Amino acid sequence: MSTCSADLAAYLTGAGNATGAASLICGQFDTVSNQFIDTGYAIDSTYLLFSAYLVFAMQLGFAMLCAGSVRAKNTMNIMLTNVLDACAGALFYYLFGFAFAFGTPSNAFIGKQFFGLKKLPETGFDYPNFLYQWAFAIAAAGITSGSIAERTQFVAYLIYSAFLTGFVYPVVSHWFWAVDGWAGAGVVHMVGGIAGLWGALIEGPRIGRFDHVGRSVALRGHSASLVVLGTFLLWFGWYGFNPGSFNIINKSYGPSGSINGQWSAVGRTAVTTTLAGSVAGLTTLFGKRLQTGHWNVIDVCNGLLGGFAAITSGCSVVDPWAAIICGFVSAWVLIGGNALAAKLKFDDPLEATQLHGGCGAWGIIFTALFAREKYVNQVYPGRPGRPYGLFMGGGGRLLGAHIVAILAIIAWVSVTMAPLFLLLHKLGLLRISSEDELAGMDTTRHGGSAYVYNDEDPGKRDGFMLRSAQGRVEPGESTPTQV
Numbered sequence: 394m395s396t397c398s399a400d401l402a403a404y405l406t407g408a409g410n411a412t413g414a415a416s417l418i419c420g421q422f423d424t425v426s427n428q429f430i431d432t433g434y435a436i437d438s439t440y441l442l443f444s445a446y447l448v449f450a451m452q453l454g455f456a457m458l459c460a461g462s463v464r465a466k467n468t469m470n471i472m473l474t475n476v477l478d479a480c481a482g483a484l485f486y487y488l489f490g491f492a493f494a495f496g497t498p499s500n501a502f503i504g505k506q507f508f509g510l511k512k513l514p515e516t517g518f519d520y521p522n523f524l525y526q527w528a529f530a531i532a533a534a535g536i537t538s539g540s541i542a543e544r545t546q547f548v549a550y551l552i553y554s555a556f557l558t559g560f561v562y563p564v565v566s567h568w569f570w571a572v573d574g575w576a577g578a579g580v581v582h583m584v585g586g587i588a589g590l591w592g593a594l595i596e597g598p599r600i601g602r603f604d605h606v607g608r609s610v611a612l613r614g615h616s617a618s619l620v621v622l623g624t625f626l627l628w629f630g631w632y633g634f635n636p637g638s639f640n641i642i643n644k645s646y647g648p649s650g651s652i653n654g655q656w657s658a659v660g661r662t663a664v665t666t667t668l669a670g671s672v673a674g675l676t677t678l679f680g681k682r683l684q685t686g687h688w689n690v691i692d693v694c695n696g697l698l699g700g701f702a703a704i705t706s707g708c709s710v711v712d713p714w715a716a717i718i719c720g721f722v723s724a725w726v727l728i729g730g731n732a733l734a735a736k737l738k739f740d741d742p743l744e745a746t747q748l749h750g751g752c753g754a755w756g757i758i759f760t761a762l763f764a765r766e767k768y769v770n771q772v773y774p775g776r777p778g779r780p781y782g783l784f785m786g787g788g789g790r791l792l793g794a795h796i797v798a799i800l801a802i803i804a805w806v807s808v809t810m811a812p813l814f815l816l817l818h819k820l821g822l823l824r825i826s827s828e829d830e831l832a833g834m835d836t837t838r839h840g841g842s843a844y845v846y847n848d849e850d851p852g853k854r855d856g857f858m859l860r861s862a863q864g865r866v867e868p869g870e871s872t873p874t875q876v
Contacts (some may be wrong), residue, residue, distance in 0.1 A: 433643045436642065436643045437640070437641040437642060437643050438519065438521045440637075440641065440642045440643075441521040441522065441525055441637065441640055441641070442521045442524065442525075443633070443637075444525060444633035444634075444636070444637025444638075445521065445524040445525040445527075445528050445633065445637070446633065447629065447630050447632055447633025447634070447637065448525065448528035448529060448532065448630055448633045448634050448637065449479075449528045449630075450626060450629060450630045450633075451528075451532055451535075451626065451627050451630030451631070451633075451634065452475060452478070452479050452528075452531060452532070452535060453623075453626050454623045454624070454625075454626030454627035454628075454629075454630055455475055455532070455535040455536075455538075455539070455623065455627070456471075456472050456475035456476070456623070457619045457620075457622045457623030457626060458539075458619070458620055458623030458624060458627065458694075458743070459471045459472070459474075459475060459535075459538065459539050459542060459623070459743060460472050460616065460619050460623075460843075461614050461615070461616040461617065461618065461619025461620035461621075461622070461623060462539070462542075462614035462620055462691075462742055462743050463542050463543050463614055463615070463742055464543065464612065464613075464614065464615050464833070465615040465616075465833075465842070465843070465844060466832070466833025466834070466835055466836070466842070467542065467543045467833055467834050467835060468615070468835060468842075468843035468844070469834070469835040469839045469841070469842065469843040470542075470543075470547070470834040470835055470838060470839055471538070471539075471542050471543075472843070473547075473839065474538045474542075474547075474550045474554075475535055475538065477550065477551065477554065478531050478534040478535050478538060478554050478558075479531050481551060481554045481555050481558070482527065482530055482531035482534055482554060482555075482558040483527060483531075484555075485555045485558050485559030486523075486526070486527045486530050486531075486558050486559065486563070487509065487510060487523075487527075488508065488509055488559065489508065489559045489560065489563070490527075490530055490558055490559045490560070490562070490563040491507055491510065491523050491526060491527070491563070492504055492505065492506055492507040492508040492509075492563075493505075493559075493560060493563035493564055493567060494526060494562075494563035494564075494566040494567045494570070494571065495507065495518065495522070495526065495566075495567065495570070495571050496508070497571055497572055497573055498573065499567075499571070499573060500573065501568070501573060501574065501575050502564070502567070502568075503563075503564050503567055504563070504567050504571060510523060522640070525637065525640075526566070528633075529566070529580075529581055529634075530558045530562050530563070530566075531558060532581050532585070532634075533557060533558070533562045533580075533581045533584045533585040533588075534553075534554045534557050534558050534562075534585070535585070536581070536582070536585025536586060536588075536589060536745050536749045537553065537554075537557065537585050537588040537589040537592060537745070538550060538554070539589065539741070539742065539743030539745040540586075540588075540589025540590065540592055540593045540741045540742075540743060540745045540746055541589065541592040541593055541596055542742045542743060543599050543612075543742055543830070543834070544596055544599050544600075544824055544825060544830050545592070545596065545823065545824060545825070546822055546823060546824065546825050547834075547838060548822055549817050549822050549823050552813070552817065552822070553588070553592070553810070553813060553814070553817075556809075556810075556813055557584075557588060557810070560809070561584065561588070561805070561806060561809045561810060562580070562581075562584050564805065565580050565583075565584050565802055565805060565806070566580050568801070569798070576794075576797075576798045576801065577706070577757075577760075577794070577795065577798060578705070578706035578707070578756075578757060578760065578798075579705075579706050579753055579754070579756065579757040579795075579798060579799065579802065580802075581705075581749075582702045582705065582749040582750070582752070582753030582756070583749070583750060583753045583754060583757075583799070583802040583803075583806075584802060584806055585745065585749050585750075586745060586746050586747075586748070586749035586750025586751070586753055587746075587750055587802065587803055587806040587807065587810070588806050588810045589741065589745045589746045589749070589750070590741075590746040590750060591806075591807065591810050591811040591814050592810070592814050593739060593740060593741050593746065594739065595811070595814040595815055595818050595823065596814075596818070596823060596824050597740070597824075598738060598739070598740030599612060599740055599742070599830070600827060600830050600831060602738075602740045603738050603740075607738065609735040612742070614691070614742075617690055617691060620690070620691055620694050621690060621694060623694075624694040624697060624698060627698060627701070628670065628697070628701070631666055631670070631701050631705075632663055632666070634705065635662050635663070635665075635666045635704070635705055635708045635709075636659045636660075636662045636663045636666070636708075638709070639655055639658065639659055639662075639709065639772075641655065642655050642656050642659055643655070643656075646658075646771050655771075658709060658768070658771060658772060661709070661713070662708045662709045664713050664716075665704055665707075665708045665709075665711055665712075665713055665715075665716035666701060666704055666705075666708050666716075668713055668716040668717055668720065669700040669701065669703060669704035669708075669716040669717070669719045669720035669723070670697045670698070670700040670701040670704070670720060671697070671700070671720065672700060672716075672717050672720030672721050672724075673696045673697055673699055673700025673701075673703070673720035673721070673723045673724045673727075674693045674694070674696050674697035674700065674720075674724075675693075676696065676720065676721050676724035676725070677692050677693055677695070677696025677697070677699075677724045677727065677728065678692070678693045678696070680696075680724060680725065680728050681693075681696075681728070684728075695727065695744050695748060696723075696724045696727055696728075698748055699723045699724065699726065699727040699747075699748045699751075699752040700719070700720035700723045700724065700752070702723070702748060702749050702752040702753050702756060703719050703720070703722075703723035703726070703752040703753065703755050703756035703759060704716055704719050704720065704723075704756060704759075705753070705756055706753070706756040706757045706759070706760045707719070707756065707759055707760030707763065707764055709768065709772050710760065710764040710765060710768040710769050710772055710781075711759075711760070711763045711764060711765065711768070711782075712763075712765060715759075715763040718759075718763070719755075719756065719759045719763075722755060722759070723752045723755055723756070726747075726751050726752050726755045727744070727747055727748055727751065727752055730744075730746075730747030730748075730751040730752075731744060731747055734746070734747060754799050757795045757798060757799055758792070758795060758796075758799075760782070760791075760795065761782060761783060761791040761792035761794070761795040761796075762782050762783050762784045762785075762792065763782045763784055763785060764781045764782040764785065764787070764791065765781060765782065765785055766781040766785065766786070766787060769781045780794070825837075825838070
């Protein structure tokens with residue numbers, strides 16, 4: 394600043410030079426303006442990266458939810474598949490998926506730029522965008538893995554996960570989210586749910602899921618504690634999943650200095666997400682109590698997640714009171730979907746098809762009914778006259794478009810994933826043998842159980858024992874071993 398003052402003084406003393414002074418002042422303003430622009434990019438990139446970290450934390454939530462929802466003998470298997478969803482998804486989304494999804498300029502069907510992240514970074518597309526979208530892609534793969542748990546060969550997981558994250562999911566996300574796409578929302582939950590539907594249908598139910606006369610038999614997961622832990626981790630991650638989908642936060646909706654900006658919309662989105670999930674959990678609690686006579690924490694957790702899946706589509710364009718309606722209805726969609734699945738002898742250990750596919754579809758319809766015009770124009774500016782919710786006075790255009798979107802997702806995932814699962818089934822690569830399924834995949838496929846309750850050879854111990862431990866009897870031995 395002192396250098397600037399000295400330079401300006403030279404122009405203003407003596408004969409002076411108005412042109413030089415103006416040039417110097419404008420140059421300083423340009424420098425400050427560019428610094429503000431750089432700061433804005435940094436703020437938005439940091440916001441998007443933090444949101445990506447939250448969405449990635451959902452993988453831990455999926456892993457814990459899946460582990461608790463299966464029987465103990467398959468815990469190692471399901472946790473390994475969740476780890477590899479992230480690993481395989483990273484490679485194939487890097488090589489192909491991001492390009493198919495966001496490689497503009499392209500066409501309305503599929504992207505064709507940025508393979509292997511070539512040409513990044515450029516304006517509008519940077520590495521944080523890739524990381525955030527990758528976290529979404531592996532979430533879709535994680536949904537599908539829950540539907541086919543406890544009976545699927547490990548190689549089948551690797552094949553479908555790579556195909557889903559590298560091709561099937563990216564095409565849908567291009568339709569819905571790319572600048573030259575044509576649709577709106579529902580990508581992750583609908584893709585994962587419909588893919589899981591076909592996988593579970595083609596494999597068939599687990600052994601013992603239905604008795605010899607077709608009655609439903611509960612094959613309960615082994616740990617409610619892990620289910621609750623996974624649910625809370627997913628709840629936490631949803632604050633990156635929904636509010637983070639704005640991509641940027643440093644954007645004003647009104648005059649400079651007002652509180653009306655994207656930061657407020659981000660907060661509203663977090664609130665609608667919270668309310669929908671919470672109401673869905675409570676509704677499921679009392680709904681299942683009337684059906685079974687029990688207060689069941691597993692049902693509450695699934696109901697809560699169904700509410701989150703439903704609100705995801707319209708979280709940014711509806712009022713908090715509408716989110717309560719969304720959560721309430723989503724609980725009954727899940728309860729009804731589970732009843733229908735049992736009647737049709739459809740076996741999904743995580744209820745992923747009903748939860749993500751069913752509640753996700755309801756969320757798309759809900760958005761077409763309750764989206765507010767003001768919020769739609771704020772979140773999606775530049776095109777006045779956009780359709781909004783039917784119940785908010787916007788007519789039926791948005792509802793019609795969203796029905797088309799649901800049908801498009803179902804059709805695309807069906808014509809891609811169903812043949813893949815059928816091919817794996819014909820080649821004998823999809824389902825494990827009956828003997829392995831009854832014994833559990835941890836011991837037959839992964840070298841041992843996830844839980845060790847005693848030493849493999851308690852009679853042989855080398856080394857010294859602490860004096861404080863000499864009086865303790867370990868499981869599997871009658872007297873303490875003295876050294």
